[in-house]
Amino acid sequence: MSLSAITLLGAAGEAPTLTVVGEGVVLVPADVVYVSITATVQDENLTVASSESSEALNRTIEALIEAGVDEGAFTAGRGRSVSTIQTASRVCNNSTCVVVSDGAVNLVREEVTIRFDAREEALINRSFEVARSEGAEAGIAGYALVDRRAAIAEAREKAIQNAEAEAGALASAAGLKLGERLEIFERSSPLIREPSYAFDPLGMRMTDLFDLSWPVAVDPFETASSAEPGMMEVISQVFVTYRVSP
Missing domain, CATH: 3.30.110.170 (Protein of unknown function (DUF541), domain 1)
Incomplete structure (x- = not known):
């Protein structure tokens, strides 16, 4: 103080x-809990990774709604991030060494946030289980007092x-x-x-x-x-x- x-x-x-x-x-x-649901896909082809991450998140959302999550609890819009992982190898002969690029892998993450009433503890826990069973990640994104x-x-x-x-x-x-x-x-x-x-x-x-x-x-x-x-x-x-x- x-x-x-x-x-x-x-x-x-x-x-x-x-x-x-x-x-x-x-x-x-x-009195409000925000839960983030994230689907991550890795592929050398960016188009494939993007498509599969969207499909994975859509599938997870459908499963959450079937499990009891109100469709209106999903906040508007999605978060999306793309990163590239470059791999390389070090090749040496008798006198010199060079770094040779092996290629690149694209990592695509799509995320949506759900707004829960804090009293819905059982439903929040169930949403974690459902998301993980669909191959997605779930975590507490934040809290609020309305x-x-x-x-x-x-x-x-x-x-x-x-x-x-x-x-x-x-x-x-x-x-x-x-x-x-x-x-x-x-x-x-x-x-x-x-x-x-x-x-x-x-x-x-x-x-x-x-x-x-x-x-x-x-x-x-x-x-x-x-x-x-x-x-x-x-x-x-x-x-x-x-x-x-x-």
Whole structure:
């Protein structure tokens, strides 16, 4: 948790005020799970590899629908990647060695994503089994929190409580008495994200690079979260101003 505080002394004749930054963090289970299904084919002929990967993914999708996956759960569009693996051999005679190209193999991957309700645990597990039985790969692509109202309200409440505790400590340290709360300001909507599961020395995630309004985006002291996969982190940051008196 990152906290900072500043004091704003009132002008002549005005009561001094204290403004603090409070942060509230809540961990809640995701209510949406995204599963990626990938079909991979390797062949020297790119056309053949492309055709077979599409057929393999179509076959897997049909099997998943038969197993109970809603056709509307498949997200629009497919991902497709093509890579070439070049092979070569080193040939030597009595005096020299040369590298001779043996050929190239094309690797084609096609992917589709399925959106599940997190409560459909049995269906998610079954989709993994079906995909693998069809020769495809299946994996968790990510999580989301759609119904976020309760979590946001809790994070905001914690942020205000945190601000009040910090304000009380600062006022006491300065020999002042903490008075009434004058203003609460939230600079931006609460941040909702998947916690990081490994230590990041820069304290950054790719999504944080585009949200410079949050101190956590550039906090070099952030450590790894202990949250289990499938949890979402909701962070509220508020600026709270209090009246203080001698």
